Amino acid sequence: MSVRRPRTTVAVITRNRRESVLRTLDRLAALPERPPVVVVDNGSTDATADAVRAHRVGALVVEAGCNTGALGRNLAVRHAATPYVAFSDDDSWWAPGALDAAADLFDAHPRLGLLAARTLVGPETSEDPLNVVLAESPLPPAHDLPGRPVLGFLACAAVTRRSAFLEAGGYHRVLFFGGEETLLAYDLAARGWGVTYEPSVTAHHHPDASDRPGRTAVQRRNALLTAWLRRPVTVALRGTAHLAAAAARGERDAATALKGVLVRLPAALRAREPLPAGIESAARLLDKTAF
Numbered sequence: 323m324s325v326r327r328p329r330t331t332v333a334v335i336t337r338n339r340r341e342s343v344l345r346t347l348d349r350l351a352a353l354p355e356r357p358p359v360v361v362v363d364n365g366s367t368d369a370t371a372d373a374v375r376a377h378r379v380g381a382l383v384v385e386a387g388c389n390t391g392a393l394g395r396n397l398a399v400r401h402a403a404t405p406y407v408a409f410s411d412d413d414s415w416w417a418p419g420a421l422d423a424a425a426d427l428f429d430a431h432p433r434l435g436l437l438a439a440r441t442l443v444g445p446e447t448s449e450d451p452l453n454v455v456l457a458e459s460p461l462p463p464a465h466d467l468p469g470r471p472v473l474g475f476l477a478c479a480a481v482t483r484r485s486a487f488l489e490a491g492g493y494h495r496v497l498f499f500g501g502e503e504t505l506l507a508y509d510l511a512a513r514g515w516g517v518t519y520e521p522s523v524t525a526h527h528h529p530d531a532s533d534r535p536g537r538t539a540v541q542r543r544n545a546l547l548t549a550w551l552r553r554p555v556t557v558a559l560r561g562t563a564h565l566a567a568a569a570a571r572g573e574r575d576a577a578t579a580l581k582g583v584l585v586r587l588p589a590a591l592r593a594r595e596p597l598p599a600g601i602e603s604a605a606r607l608l609d610k611t612a613f
Contacts, residue, residue, distance in 0.1 A: 328355070328356070328357055328358055328404055329404055329405060329406055329421075329422075329425040329428075329429075330355070330357050330404055330405075330406040330407065330408050330421045330422075330424065330425050330481065331357060331358045331359065331360055331398075331402035331403070331404045331406070331407050331408070332350055332357045332358070332359045332360070332407075332408050332409075332410055332416065332421070333359075333360050333362070333395055333398030333399060333402065333407050333408070333409050333410070334346060334347075334350075334359065334360070334361045334362070334381075334398070334409075334410045334411065334412060335361075335362045335364055335392075335394035335395055335398065335411065335412070336361060336362070336363060336364065336366065336370055336374075336411075336412035337363070337364035337365060337366050337370075337389055338366045338367060338368050338370065339366075339368075339370070339412045339413075340366070340368050340369065340370040340373050342412045342413050342530070343361065343370060343373075343374060343412035344373060344374070344377060345413075345528075346410055346411075346412050346413065346414065346415050347359065347361075347374065347377045347379045347381065348377075348379075349415035349416075349526070350379055350410070350415055350416070351377070351378055351379040352418075353416060353418055353421065354418050354419065354422075355419075355421045355422050357408070357421055358380075358382070358402070358403070358404065359379050359380070359381040359382070360381065360382045360384060360398040360401050360402055361374045361381045361382070361383050361384070361398075362384045362385075362386055362390070362394035362395070362397045362398045363383060363384070363385050363386060364386050364388070364389045364390050364391070364394050365386060365387060365388040365389045365390075371383050371385050382401060384397050384398065384401055391493075391497075391498040391499030392477065392493040392497065392498065392499045392502045393492070393493055393495060393498070395409060395477070395492065395493055396492035396493055399482075399484055399487050399488065399492060400488070402484055404484065405428070405483065405484055405485070406424065406425055406428050406481055406482065406483060406484060407481065407482050407484050407487065408420075408421055408424065408480070408481040408482075409477055409478055409479075409480050409481070409482070410478055410525075411477070411478035411527075413478075413527065413528050413529050413530065414441075414478040414479065414525055414526060414527040414528065415525070415526055416439075416524075416525050416526070417442075417524040417525065417526060420439065420523045420524050420525065421481070423522060423523050424437055424439070424481040424520075424523045425481075427468045427469075427520060427523075428481070428483055430468075431466060431467055431468055431516070433466050433467060433514070433515065433516045434467055434468065434483065434515070434516045434518065435482065435483050435486035435487070435490070435510040435511075435513075435515025435516055435517060436475065436480055436481070436482045436483070436486065436487070436506075436507065436510055436515070436516075436517045436518075437468075437469065437480065437481045437482075437518055437519075437520050437523060438456055438469075438472060438474075438475030438476065438479065438480050438517070438518065438519045438520070439476075439479040439480065439481065439520065439521075439523040439524055439525045440453050440479075440519075440520075440521040440522075440523065440524050440525070441453060441476055441478075441479040441524075441525050441526075441527050442524060442525070442526050442527070443526075443527050443528070443529070444527075444528055444529075445528070447526070450476065450479075450527065452474075452476055453519075453521065455474075456470065456472050456474070456475070456519035457470060457519060457521065458611075459471060459472045459473075459519065459608070460607055460608065460610075460611050461473070461604055461607065461608070464516060464518075466516070467516040467518050468518060468520050469518035469519050469520035469521070470518055470519045470520075471516065471517065471518050471604075472507070472517055472518060472519045473504060473507045473508060473511060473517060473601075473604060473605060473608055474503055474504050474507055474608075475503050475507060475517065475519070476503065476525075476527075477502065477503050478525065478527055479525035479527060480503075481523070483515070486510055486513070486515045487506075487510075489513055489515075490506060490509040490510045490512075490513055490515070491509060492506070493505075493506055494506070494509075494551070494593070495589075496547055496551065496586055496589050496590050496593060497544045497547060497548070499540065500537060500540035500541050500543075500544050501540065501541035501542075501543075501544040501545055501548075502544060504545070504548050505544075505548045505551060505552065508548070508552050508597055508601065508605070509552075511597075511601045511604070512552075512595075512597055512598055512601050536575075536578065538575045539574075539575040539576075539578035539579045539582070540579070540582070542565065542575060542576065542579035543578075543579040543580075543582035543583050543586075545561070546558070546561045546562060546565055546579070546583050547583055547586055547587075547590050549561045550583075550587060550590045550591065550594065551590050551593060551594055551595070552594075552595060552596060552597050553596070553597065553602070553605065554596065554602065557609075562580075562583070565579060565580050565583070566580060
């Protein structure tokens with residue numbers, strides 16, 4: 323009997339969360355698909371890399387040597403040897419059968435570049451609020467794509483076509499980490515790849531609410547940097563004015579975000595590539611629905 327070659331690699335990034343990533347690897351090792359796993363260690367100091375190497379899942383461990391943020395996912399994709407890559411963080415994993423279901427959709431839809439999955443949160447498996455937002459995307463359905471077209475997703479619950487991800491350049495260096503998904507969705511769509519939400523594919527996310535302080539400020543920073551990188555100058559200026567006004571009102575997150583934008587703005591302007599007209603129209607439609 324011939325053994326079916328794996329179609330999807332699971333890419334995990336982690337930093338100083340050894341017990342959490344080992345729990346994720348336990349879940350991945352139990353999947354019926356038996357996916358290959360690549361773990362990028364972003365400069366951990368708690369012996370995470372050694373613990374992952376010893377785990378029964380048999381992951382390929384890539385030691386970045388420092389905290390690369392979301393760029394660690396780019397490293398993982400480059401090391402993957404399958405046509406599709408599913409992303410997990412060290413606190414998320416895939417439901418049994420989800421990876422095969424996603425791979426079937428990619429096989430059947432050659433223009434599909436990235437699939438956003440339905441995310442269930444915590445032991446209660448409650449719906450992530452983003453599920454509804456994605457499901458109600460106002461973008462019109464595409465005859466050659468499954469699910470609902472979107473321009474956003476949750477990074478720890480997405481599957482991508484490896485070639486499309488690499489063509490789009492992966493996650494952007496300017497953003498580093500936090501709210502980095504929209505820019506990648508823009509860059510995939512700008513190159514003709516479809517980005518869709520497909521609720522039949524399920525991921526589980528068990529975030530620790532006590533960690534990652536300052537996340538709101540980082541997300542606000544990166545939302546504005548994304549505008550400067552890809553949106554018309556008028557949109558970016560309007561977003562800058564709104565953030566500056568919030569900072570002037572004493573909103574600490576806004577002030578922190580604005581400072582981060584100013585530090586990174588020269589690099590963002592050097593890398594600026596406005597969206598094609600059709601994708602910009604879609605982005606404006608989503609702006610109107612606060613997506």
